Amino acid sequence: MGKIIEINGPLVKLQLPETVLGEQVRVGRIGLIGEVIGREGDTALAQLYEDTAGLRPGEVAEGLGWSLSVELGPGLLNAIFDGVQRPLNAVRDKSGDRIARGVAVPALSREQRWHFVPDPRRHENPHIVGGDVLGTVQETASILHRILTPPLIHGELMELAPEGDYTIDEVIGRVQLPDGRIEKLQLFHRWPVRTPRPFKRRDHAVKPLITGQRILDTFYPLLKGGKAAIPGPFGAGKTMLQQQIARWCNAEIVIYVGCGERGNELTDVLEFMPELKDPHTGRPLMERTLLIANTSNMPVVAREASIYVGITLAEYFRDQGYDVVMVADSTSRWAEALREVAGRLGQMPVEEGYPAYLGSRLAAFYERAGRVETLAGDHGSVTLIGAVSPPGGDFSEPVTSHTKEIIQTFWALSKELADARHYPAVDWLESFSGYVPSAAKWWAENIDPGWAAARAAALDLLAASEELQRIVNLVGVEALSSEQRWTLEASGLLKEGLLQQAATDEVDSFSSPEKQYALLAALLEIYRHGMKLVKLGAPARRLIQMPLLSQARRWKSQHKSDDLVALQAKIARIPVEFEQIAVDYETTAPVREDKATP
Amino acid sequence: MKNIEFRTATSAQGGLLVMGGVTGVAAGSRVQIRDHAGRLRSGLVIRSADDAVLVEVFEGTDELDLERTWVRFLDEPFKLPVSRDILGRVFNGAGLPRDGRPPIISADRRNVNGEPLNPAARAYPREFIQTGISAIDGMNSLTRGQKLPIFSGGGLPHNRVAAQIVRQAKLLGEGASSFVVVFAAFGASHADARFFQESFEESGVLNKVVMFLNLADEPVIERLLTPRAALTAAEYLAFDLDYHVLVVMTDMTAYAEALREVAVLRGDVPARKGYPGYLYSDLAEIYERAGRIKNRRGSITMIPVLSMPSDDITHPIPDLTGYITEGQIVLGRELSNQGVYPPVTVLPSLSRLMKDGIGKNFTREDHPHVASQLFASYAKALEVRGLAAIIGAEELGDADRRYLQFAEAFERRFIGQGEEEERSIADTLDLAWELLSMLPAEALIRVSEEELVKYHKATVI
Known part of the structure; x- marks a missing residue:
């Protein structure tokens, strides 16, 4: 039994010989739990997971003999835990609407059979x-x-x-x-959260994670077992995008870690999730979902622990042979918790006050993602999606820049797009995905061989229009040639008809890969037909007035993913629409040829 | 320990006092300090060890010496006495009366730091609050239990906007009888405080307002306590007495600057612009006290006012605030200079909880689409305006010229309104359609075809 020597915010210095680094300690009369992070002589330095107000030097402290561990067994799903795996509903039963300090409730129910x-x-x-x-x-x-x-x-x-x-x-x-x-x-058994769970070997990830979000799946795909980051300034729709992923992705288990985020956001998830059905099994979404909530007003040290608790639970389901997606919102708050503790320890800050080990900690965390062959010989995966909240939206800040080096898929959110209410505000120029070649194989085999080419053509069109937009901003749209105007118009069509996706619209909220490709191919077809006509001398101004263009912008919200027949019929009519204009340019052989080939 | 006065100060500097030779002092406990002239000051233990106890003195350490300073450790955290009688009263940052009336006597004294709300106990805010201001109701709706700050800048009319919200805010279809206001000002000027007081008086709500004032010339450290005391009062009114509480706090920038001042004295490692690394956590402790709780009738809706240093929205204070609050109302200098009141810059403004509090059953079924369409059309119109500034309005095509007119009308008539003008949500939406009707129906793809037929005044599709 030891005692408290000094209290400084969440850090306490203890007279506690023979304690091990990382060991859990129980401190003070009310029994606050913490973790040893340093030893010097007979003293130990511990960070506590709860507010230390009221503790006094001289009060008792004891080592518990184990490091921060989670309980792994039935009862995890459909639950909401805090950053050190206390079940928040059980805590509420015990201590009321507010979380009293020193409440001890086991993570998994001991009564349930x-x-x-x-x-x-x-x-x-x-x-x-x-x-x-x-x-x-x-x-x-x-x-x-x-x-x-x-x-x-x-x-x-x-x-x-x-x-x-x-x-x-x-x-x-x-x-x-x-x-x-x-x-x-x-x-059940216990596992220490800071130690990755073992597996037989890493396995090459081969299947894309389908999120139903067109800008993600079609343009910047993520694989099961992959690592992705969503950086974005506040108000860019980060939370909404993550919720969409949690809601629609084709993983079997979804773990959502709210690390230092808003309380009402978790309430939103808690209230709307049970009403939603898993699009793949038809069962309530909550049955495959597990929430970890350490909101921004909860103690900072538990915030640091929360993402390790989350990833350990993810690995546990992976070891059972499941595909797991873990969404960490937000890794910046985790990094700030790290910074806060480092600051109190007096460690030398490097960039913006962050400790020098920020990069290595981040990398080690993301490396816990992956598709593996489990010890039992099954296959499972953990896909890790980390939100990043760069201060001022500046992507060159330490957390974003370190993360960028580690992950493979980068979904950059843009304030400008969000301000214009272009959602999801994923910036098609700043984002990237290292998984495109692998994803291309899957799309070619399962959806359409033309996927890679269509994706590239769409990105080319978007890049070209960016260039043209700059010219327009300088000298006005009248300065553009007809071809250029049509390119600009077609890119607008692509943005509004494909990239923008309304999470609140019942039909548009989820797009199956088939629907995504159908829309992509259709909009590109409109572009090509128009371009042909423009090259034959038709003025872009006339094409822009075609009702087809505003109709095509609405297709995404008119046709459900599981009923694409009517959409295919509309797409089949595209050449006909252009033909009616082509008649005025009779001498034009190529268009007539086109009529023959459907 | 409460009854012993210690005279063992070993150092005093910049608001911090170090006490030696005291054992077993509780962290976070309140301290009473008596100086050589017999004046009392209060403080807080921020670090406790047997050889040295670090005390933060709210009134500062000016004119303290080490030899004639007596310190009493009160052995409890800062507490605010609460009772029904706080309504209509004015307190300082530490909860003592500053209206010349007797202090509140109550057995019910609450720790001003509160305890974190269990996320599983929260109820999601869904009830639309009508502020009577089109730019807010129509495009950035406020819901009961939301925290929606006003991002402003020096010289902009944020106080007038906040006061107008307080005067006009109401729930649709329900009386405003259970509605009270907690007003906290820290680092505010005497003129600002008087403006609010008069505004409450004029609208006859003064007996439903609790004020906590720490003005610009008053102790800086007390500023850290002011919002906490105010929110403790708000929590009592909302969750014990079932009131719907609107909390207005001004100015969060002064609060954060006070926090920085104290952090530097403590020797904390600075993160961005000298603010301590825990600025985010600290602000969150304040903002997250807004909300609703399951099975409780009251609610706390929070409108913090924040002046952005040099109008920079990426400055740490508005930046971190934006990450915690559920949106922001941004006031702009350009609109203000053009005489538009309230100068709400709608594009960077946002209400995150709007989607669940509007539309069918709440406001009107077309509201979500109309809001989205207004954003899109106005964004496009601003692009055209930028272009017109370069190539001249004469060079624009017909379609573009319509957008220019739309932007003008939108700013003058939709955003702009009188300080005493209260618009119902139906009026706001009708006005929106009137303005959208300046644009061709084909250009309005965010609204449905049925809505176009029903509301669009000019064209049939």
């Missing part, structure tokens, strides 16, 4: 290794929770409980370790 079905393979071969599936629990209607052997355990399985209902505390098996010791197995 789960129906456990042992895995028949365990009876065939009693030798088990870490990661082996002991059995299953149908946790929610859409998710089968596989009970795993804790990663570091291997030996002879001496007994395994029969099918039946168990609480997570009950022993469901015993295993004899190689040294002869007997280890009890339960429906």
Whole structure:
């Protein structure tokens, strides 16, 4: 038993010999929990996860013997935890609307019974290794929770409980370790959050993560097991975009970490998620969702821990063979928490007050994403999407620039687009994706062989129009040639008819890959037909007045992803519309030829 | 310990006092300091160890010495006595009366720091508040429980806008009887404080207002306490007495500057522009106290006023605020100079909670689309205006010229309105359609075809 020597904000200096770095400590009469971050002589320096007001020098402190760990087992889904995995609903039952300090509630319910079905393979071969599936629990209607052997355990399985209902505390098996010791197995186990969970080997990610958002899937794809960042100034629609991804993506488990963000945003998620159906299974979205909430007014040290708690839970579901998406909103707040603690420790700041290890910590965190072959031989993935909140929208600041070097997909949000209410405000010039070649294979095999070419053509058109826009801003649209005017018009069509997507519009909110490609190909076809006519001498002014152009802008919100027949019919009429104009330019052979080829 | 006075100060400098030889002092506890002239000051323990206790003195350390300074540790955090009687009263930043009336006596004394609200206990703000100002109601709607700051600059009429909101804010279809105002001013000038006081008096709401004032010439450190005291009062009114509370705070920039001043004294490592790294967390502790709670009838809606240093929205104070609050109303110098009141620059303005509080069942079914269309059309119109400035308006085509006229009318008639003019949301939307009708129907793709038929005045599609 030790005692408090000094209290300085969330940092306390303790008289606590023999404690280990990273160990959890319980401090003071009200029992605040914290983590040892330094040792010097007989003293230990600890950061506490809760407000330290009221603590006094001389009060008791004790080491708990383990480092910050999470409980992994049935009961995780459909839940909302704080940054150190306290279940917020249970905390509310205990301490009311406000989070009182020192509330101790176990992460997983000790009362609830789960129906456990042992895995028949365990009876065939009693030798088990870490990661082996002991059995299953149908946790929610859409998710089968596989009970795993804790990663570091291997030996002879001496007994395994029969099918039946168990609480997570009950022993469901015993295993004899190689040294002869007997280890009890339960429906859950613990894992320290700062240590990545082991797997057999990394696996090359091959499938795109479909988010239903056209600018993301079609232009800057992300793969399952990939790493992405969404940087954007405030008001650029970062949260909305992340919620759209959480809502529509084709992952099996979604973990949403609200790290230092707004309380009402989480309430929004909590209130609207249960009403929504998973587009892929038709079940309520909450059944596959897990929320971690450390809002901006909650203690800063727990904020630093929250993303590690999130990624460990993600890895746990990955180890069960699931595709998991973790959204961390926002990594900047995490970095600021790091900075705050570093500042109190008196560590030398490098850029904008951040400690020198910011880059390496960020990189190590993002490396926990990936598609892997699990210890049990399954395949699972963790896709990591980190929001970044650069101060003043300046992408050259430390967190954004370090993140940019680590991730593969960069969805840059632009204030200018958001101000013009162009949502999602993903800037098509600043964004990038390193996964385009791999994604192209999937699109070619599953949707259309022309995907890569169409994507490139659309990006060319957008880049060309950017150039033209500069000229227009200087000398006006009248200075452009007919071809240039048509290019400008077509890029506007692409922006409004394809890139802009209304999250609040029932039809437009989600686009299947088929719909995305159909729209992309159709708008490009309009552009090409028009260009042909312009080259034959038709004035762009006349083409711009075609009703087809304003109609095409509405297609995205008129046709549901699962019913594209009517859209295909409209697309088939595109050549006809242009033909009616082409008649006036009779001498033009190429257009007539075009009529023949549908 | 409460009864012992210590005379063991070992150093005093810039608002901080170090006490030696005191053991077991609770972190965050309140301190009473008696100086050589017998005057009392208050302070707070910000670091506690057995050999040295660091005390922040609210009234500053001027005219303190080490030999004749007596310090009493009160062993409890800063608390505000609350009761129904606080309505109609004026307090200083530490919660003591400054209206010449007796102090509030109550057994119910609340820690001004509050406790973080459990995110699972929050209720999502959904009820539309009509402010009677078109630029806000139509395009950046305020909802009950939202925190929506006004980003302004020196010399802009943010105080008048805030006062107009306070005068006019109401819920549709419900009486305003349970509506009270908590007003906190820190670092404000005497003139500003008087302006608000008079404005409350004129509109006859003074007995429904609680004021917490820390003016520009008053102790800086007390400024850190002022919003916390005000919000403690607001929480009491909202969640104990079921009032709907509108909290107006001005000026958050003065607050952040006070925080920086104290941080420098403490020796904290500076992050951006000398502000401490915890500015975000600290602001969040204040802003996040707005909101609604499940199964409680009251609510706290917050309108902090913030002057952007040199009108720079990327400055740390507006920047970090924008990341915490649910949108912002930005006032612009250009509009103001053209005589437009309220000079709301709509494009960078935003209300994040608007989408869930408007439309069918709340305001009118066309509201979401109209708002989106106004944004898009006005953005386009500004582009045309930029072009006209270069090549001259005569060179513009017909379509573009219509946009120019639209921009002009939109700014004069939609954004601009009288300081006493209160527009219902229906009036605002009708006005919006009147202005949108200056543009051809084909150019309005954010509204539905049915809405065009119903509301667009000029063209049939």
